[in-house]
Amino acid sequence: MATRWFGAPVQRNEDPRFLRGRGTYVDDIDLPETLQAAVLRSPYAHARIVGIDASAARSLPGVHLVLTAADLGDVLEPSPLLVPHHALTQPRTQLPLALEEVRYVGEAVAFVVADSRYIAEDALELIDVEYEPLPVVHSLEIASTPGAPLVHEDVQGNAAAHLVQVVGNPDEVIASAPHVVRETLQMERGAAMPMECRGIVARWDPYEGMLTCWISTQGPIPIRNGLAAIFHLPEHKVRVIAPDVGGGFGTKIMMFYPEEILAPFAAIQLGRPVKWIEDRRENFISSNQERGQIHEVEYAFDDQGVLLAVRDLFLHDTGAYTPYGIIVPIITACSLPGPYRLKHYYSDFTVLYTNKVPVSPYRGAGRPHAVFIMERVMDCIARELDMDRLEVRSRNFIQPDEFPWDVGLVYQDGGPTKYDSGNYQAALDKLKLMLDYDNFPAKQAEARKQGRYLGIGVGYYVEGTSIGPYEGARVRVETDGRVFASTGVTTQGQAHYTTFAQIVADQLGITPQDVMVTTGDSQSFYWGVGTFASRAATVAGSAMHLAAIKVREKIKSIAADLFEASPEDIELADGKVFVTDAPHRALTLGQMAIKANPLRYTYGENARRLAAMDLAAPRPGPALPPERGGPGLEADAFYSPPHGSFASGVHGAIIEVDPTTGMVSFVKYAAVHDCGRLINPMVVEGQVHGGVAQGIGGAFFERLAFDEEGQLINASFMDYLIPTAAEIPTIAVDHIETPSPLNPLGVKGAGEAGVIPVPALFASAVDDALSPFGLRVREMPLHPCLLYKLLQESRS
Amino acid sequence: MKEQKSLPEFSETDTIAVVVNGHLCERQVPVRLLLSDFLRHELHLTGTHIGCEHGVCGCCTVLLDGDAVRSCLMLAVQADGMAITTIEGLAGNRDQMHPIQQAFQQKHGLQCGFCTPGIIMTVYAMLQEHPDPTEQEIRHELSGNLCRCTGYQNIVESVKLAAELLREQHLEVN
Numbered sequence: 001m002a003t004r005w006f007g008a009p010v011q012r013n014e015d016p017r018f019l020r021g022r023g024t025y026v027d028d029i030d031l032p033e034t035l036q037a038a039v040l041r042s043p044y045a046h047a048r049i050v051g052i053d054a055s056a057a058r059s060l061p062g063v064h065l066v067l068t069a070a071d072l073g074d075v076l077e078p079s080p081l082l083v084p085h086h087a088l089t090q091p092r093t094q095l096p097l098a099l100e101e102v103r104y105v106g107e108a109v110a111f112v113v114a115d116s117r118y119i120a121e122d123a124l125e126l127i128d129v130e131y132e133p134l135p136v137v138h139s140l141e142i143a144s145t146p147g148a149p150l151v152h153e154d155v156q157g158n159a160a161a162h163l164v165q166v167v168g169n170p171d172e173v174i175a176s177a178p179h180v181v182r183e184t185l186q187m188e189r190g191a192a193m194p195m196e197c198r199g200i201v202a203r204w205d206p207y208e209g210m211l212t213c214w215i216s217t218q219g220p221i222p223i224r225n226g227l228a229a230i231f232h233l234p235e236h237k238v239r240v241i242a243p244d245v246g247g248g249f250g251t252k253i254m255m256f257y258p259e260e261i262l263a264p265f266a267a268i269q270l271g272r273p274v275k276w277i278e279d280r281r282e283n284f285i286s287s288n289q290e291r292g293q294i295h296e297v298e299y300a301f302d303d304q305g306v307l308l309a310v311r312d313l314f315l316h317d318t319g320a321y322t323p324y325g326i327i328v329p330i331i332t333a334c335s336l337p338g339p340y341r342l343k344h345y346y347s348d349f350t351v352l353y354t355n356k357v358p359v360s361p362y363r364g365a366g367r368p369h370a371v372f373i374m375e376r377v378m379d380c381i382a383r384e385l386d387m388d389r390l391e392v393r394s395r396n397f398i399q400p401d402e403f404p405w406d407v408g409l410v411y412q413d414g415g416p417t418k419y420d421s422g423n424y425q426a427a428l429d430k431l432k433l434m435l436d437y438d439n440f441p442a443k444q445a446e447a448r449k450q451g452r453y454l455g456i457g458v459g460y461y462v463e464g465t466s467i468g469p470y471e472g473a474r475v476r477v478e479t480d481g482r483v484f485a486s487t488g489v490t491t492q493g494q495a496h497y498t499t500f501a502q503i504v505a506d507q508l509g510i511t512p513q514d515v516m517v518t519t520g521d522s523q524s525f526y527w528g529v530g531t532f533a534s535r536a537a538t539v540a541g542s543a544m545h546l547a548a549i550k551v552r553e554k555i556k557s558i559a560a561d562l563f564e565a566s567p568e569d570i571e572l573a574d575g576k577v578f579v580t581d582a583p584h585r586a587l588t589l590g591q592m593a594i595k596a597n598p599l600r601y602t603y604g605e606n607a608r609r610l611a612a613m614d615l616a617a618p619r620p621g622p623a624l625p626p627e628r629g630g631p632g633l634e635a636d637a638f639y640s641p642p643h644g645s646f647a648s649g650v651h652g653a654i655i656e657v658d659p660t661t662g663m664v665s666f667v668k669y670a671a672v673h674d675c676g677r678l679i680n681p682m683v684v685e686g687q688v689h690g691g692v693a694q695g696i697g698g699a700f701f702e703r704l705a706f707d708e709e710g711q712l713i714n715a716s717f718m719d720y721l722i723p724t725a726a727e728i729p730t731i732a733v734d735h736i737e738t739p740s741p742l743n744p745l746g747v748k749g750a751g752e753a754g755v756i757p758v759p760a761l762f763a764s765a766v767d768d769a770l771s772p773f774g775l776r777v778r779e780m781p782l783h784p785c786l787l788y789k790l791l792q793e794s795r796s
Numbered sequence: 797m798k799e800q801k802s803l804p805e806f807s808e809t810d811t812i813a814v815v816v817n818g819h820l821c822e823r824q825v826p827v828r829l830l831l832s833d834f835l836r837h838e839l840h841l842t843g844t845h846i847g848c849e850h851g852v853c854g855c856c857t858v859l860l861d862g863d864a865v866r867s868c869l870m871l872a873v874q875a876d877g878m879a880i881t882t883i884e885g886l887a888g889n890r891d892q893m894h895p896i897q898q899a900f901q902q903k904h905g906l907q908c909g910f911c912t913p914g915i916i917m918t919v920y921a922m923l924q925e926h927p928d929p930t931e932q933e934i935r936h937e938l939s940g941n942l943c944r945c946t947g948y949q950n951i952v953e954s955v956k957l958a959a960e961l962l963r964e965q966h967l968e969v970n
Contacts, residue, residue, distance in 0.1 A: 011901055011902065012901065015900070015906060015909075016893065016897075017909075018906055018909030019897040019900055019901060019906070019909075019912060020843070020884065020886075020887065020893065021841070021843015021844070021913050022843065022884075023843070023909050023910075024842075025842075025910065027846070028836075030837065118826065118828060192944075194908070194910075194944055195845075195847045195910040195911045195943065196847065196910045197847075244908075246909070246911075247907075247944050247945055279849055280848040280849060280850065492908050493907030493908030495907070683904070686947075686950060689946060689947030690907065690945045691947075692947055693944075693946075693947035693948065716848075716850055717848050717850065717852035717942065722944065724939040724940075724941075724948075725936075725938035725941075725943075725951065725952065726935050726938075726939040728947055730949055730952075731949055754947075
């Protein structure tokens with residue numbers, strides 16, 4: 001191979017389009033005759049619907065259709081439960097439009113289709129809904145109180161699920177341990193807030209009987225499957241495309257959001273394209289959220305700082321429904337042991353309904369909570385024993401020769417929680433140097449003399465990524481020599497048009513610019529699952545790799561015939577195919593593509609040149625010999641991992657706290673990250689930067705605040721503070737590469753990593769900075785006012 | 797009893813003339829039409845994005861008579877008689893990129909690309925006024941634009957490089 005693109009910081013193929021304003025996000029798709037939709041949402045967190053009068057809205061000029069639950073016919077079915085689980089004994093999913101009861105502020109009640117969004121919103125004002133308010137469950141505390149109001153009247157105690165997993169003998173070990181600590185730790189809700197909200201354009205073509213939907217989603221293929229079933233259409237007559245997607249961060253893997261059913265329903269009924277674009281206020285109250293958990297954790301350790309056992313009981317807030325099963329709390333339970341040799345672990349969680357927006361994964365998906373708990377534990381052990389915090393961690397690490405390490409729990413995919421590889425001490429050693437850890441105490445003491453409060457904190461995580469079931473890819477060399485590569489996963493900014501191109505380019509001896517990648521279009525690639533769980537680069541990337549190898553082998557076999565040589569002597573480099581010792585007599589990839597498709601008529605410059613070359617005549621027999629497996633240079637391949645692979649990393653920061661305001665600023669931030677082999681370090685570092693920024697938001701700025709009526713009281717960017725360039729520090733990133741033995745590329749997922757350890761390290765750094773006040777952070781996210789309050793409490 | 801709702805009166809229209817990316821456009825528009833919707837859905841300049849519609853995220857930033865403004869906080873009729881530059885009008889040549897755009901590609905200053913046009917228009921206006929900004933000035937100037945993907949670090953690096961490229965270009969011209 002002349003050049004190896006894998007591992008190089010290749011600039012992105014997708015950028016020129018985006019930079020010139022030529023991206024195509026869902027709201028950029030303006031089909032002729034398109035009508036615009038708006039959704040009437042519940043203003044109550046819990047209420048009975050007594051009646052709906054939409055007559056005034058229906059008679060407003062410009063309004064084409066007003067849908068309520070009564071108008072949906074057999075489409076009025078609860079959304080499918082995506083990931084059933086035996087412990088989820090009381091699953092409940094949402095109707096496309098509420099029928100008798102609304103269970104959160106923002107739940108869809110009516111759908112209006114009009115000439116313009118302006119008119120559609122006018123019509124919303126004209127719909128009269130009579131509600132009878134019901135008692136509201138606005139928090140986990142209320143939900144778990146005996147005799148509390150019920151979110152679903154047939155679900156006792158608001159309990160959707162209860163799952164216990166036990167490793168070893170935690171009860172025995174805790175009972176006989178020299179040190180046992182018990183505390184309550186909690187994390188409140190946050191939200192993904194992609195810059196592009198959700199949206200859909202649905203088009204019904206009555207001539208072809210074809211439904212086409214462009215959706216800002218992370219999972220178009222499963223949505224295609226679902227829409228076909230809902231609308232009784234053959235699967236191949238439904239095409240779902242995720243066009244350019246302006247960020248997803250997990251919230252767009254949810255399906256079905258009501259509008260994804262309502263817009264196609266309206267388009268079929270009206271025979272005109274229907275577009276619905278979520279606005280930011282809707283995004284705050286109708287796109288899924290995450291994070292809310294309360295943990296009662298008890299842990300035992302010995303005099304040397306070795307963690308002996310953990311007993312963790314937690315409540316998980318699932319909101320009003322369980323569309324995504326209990327994936328998030330399962331991930332929390334399985335992520336809690338982290339990089340540590342935890343041999344005795346009791347994990348017990350209860351999933352509770354509340355009258356709030358439903359919960360499904362948001363970047364990190366249950367892991368930031370788990371890491372917050374475990375790293376609080378490590379810090380506490382250090383404090384109790386007066387040991388260095390990093391030394392305690394080192395004493396508990398799983399060692400490099402102990403892999404594969406089986407945690408002993410069943411992971412979210414039903415497979416084992418089995419770490420495939422890692423080197424935890426090596427990453428920590430790097431981080432210590434990056435932070436100048438050993439010299440920090442002196443700097444801290446010096447600063448304190450000047451009345452400044454500096455603190456240092458670290459957060460270590462192990463992250464399950466790259467789960468199955470599978471992904472696939474198709475690679476095809478076209479007659480102009482450019483390569484088409486397609487997969488069912490979507491892209492929301494992760495650079496798949498570049499990283500997948502790098503993988504293919506290496507096999508075909510071309511450049512990544514020669515490879516045109518298509519993602520998330522059910523007509524370009526029929527099979528697949530979606531982009532979530534930090535799996536696209538690993539699972540779809542491996543499929544790309546395997547498909548490209550098949551194409552390369554086919555090229556070699558055909559070229560061997562043409563050059564009357566052996567396939568082993570055929571080389572692919574610089575876009576050409578030749579016998580190793582005769583590079584002057586070469587065919588281009590485009591010429592090979594023509595030769596691989598034995599037509600009588602060929603076109604273009606490549607074909608004319610071919611005719612002039614002195615190549616071997618076709619063998620006698622069929623023009624397309626059976627062993628070729630079909631015409632052209634095309635191959636499909638699928639990759640299905642044996643189980644998830646486990647990436648890891650450690651972040652650290654030096655912060656300064658102003659005790660008079662509660663404000664925190666970053667002095668230094670460093671991250672050491674291990675996602676196995678790096679496909680494109682520039683891209684991976686960008687993913688880490690972005691994750692850290694989201695993590696800082698989730699640790700110090702972004703807290704969804706619900707009042708007792710279940711109203712989200714900070715549902716705007718004025719009040720829910722997404723960090724800006726002024727708050728986010730420069731982040732130093734370094735890498736450890738412990739290749740995954742589970743896939744042919746040796747890679748692990750990287751997309752979610754950055755966000756995961758931030759709340760943990762932030763708490764650790766705040767504790768350290770404010771140690772003169774004896775403060776211990778037990779909840780996340782903090783914000784300046786809350787930190788100020790905690791400080792006042794610990795002072796008094 | 798519920799109070800009787802009346803139909804709103806929003807059907808009024810007005811004629812406006814604006815110069816967009818150097819081209820004169822005359823259109824009759826509803827008076828309540830946002831400038832952002834006018835650009836996107838009337839003129840089909842969909843490079844200007846809408847991220848919040850309450851003037852915080854900066855995705856919809858365009859140049860109005862040379863100043864960076866949020867097109868979601870203005871009505872189209874308020875722009876009557878003014879000149880607007882959108883992301884589509886930044887590079888003179890269709891197939892070339894402006895140095896700011898080049899810098900963003902080189903420094904990986906974008907991921908999903910949604911906030912990018914607004915950020916680039918903000919940066920354009922910033923560099924017109926401060927051709928050699930410090931990192932702190934860059935971060936301050938960018939604080940009116942939200943990005944959820946990059947963590948801003950590579951955007952800041954892109955702006956530094958863009959400033960350098962523009963200064964070099966300026967030297968060449970003179």
